[in-house]
Amino acid sequence: MNAPPFSPLELTDRVLTMAKTGVYRQSVFEALGPVATRQQIRDAIAQAKQFGLYTVSALRDEELGTYYQVEPARYESFQAAAKTLATGSPPDNLAEQVVATHGALRAMLSAVAASTLGLGLLGGWCLLDGHTQLGRGLWLGAVVAGGLWSVQRWIARRALG
Structure with missing residues (x-):
């Protein structure tokens, strides 16, 4: 003690x-x-x-x-x-900074993943509604966002181990 x-x-x-x-x-x-x-x-x-x-x-x-x-x-x-x-920085703040960084990375990855899903669904809805050009554009955006998400995820995994 x-x-x-x-x-x-x-x-x-x-x-x-x-x-x-x-x-x-x-x-x-x-x-x-x-x-x-x-x-x-x-x-x-x-x-x-x-x-x-x-x-x-x-x-x-x-x-x-x-x-x-x-x-x-x-x-x-x-x-x-x-x-x-x-x-x-003071040692007490280091752990908090690392946890905050992990949280921020997860939030960014989640935001891009949600955007990818949203663009894909919205593009599908536009295609079903007859707006083929808009639907294709949204699907293209979903593909780009999905590619960005996979690159970010790869970088985050390499950086965080």
Whole structure:
């Protein structure tokens, strides 16, 4: 209980470090319990999942719970980002910035996907209504938006791991 409290970024880093060799959920709670609340640890585990933490269902244990491991490449990516970004902003804000960036990327991809679907449906309706030129134009817009969506999705997957 004498240990100083960890920031959310430090807790996430600890979870990822423990998962490099594999760790059970209960062990994470036991190791970090003296320096963080259960809710803070849960939040750190959820945050770590954005940086490559995954469960191995075959190794789930009744008493120890979920077994976690981390993808080495995504862990190294997290380490590099933490070192680079921590120098320019307080460590507490880094995790929030990364989560906000993920959310913004998802929102942008969803908006383009919804636009693609909307243009396709509207183009189909125009074709059925007899406005073939307008319908073809809208379908062309849907194809372009779909191509843009797939390029954005590919870039986002490469950038986020």
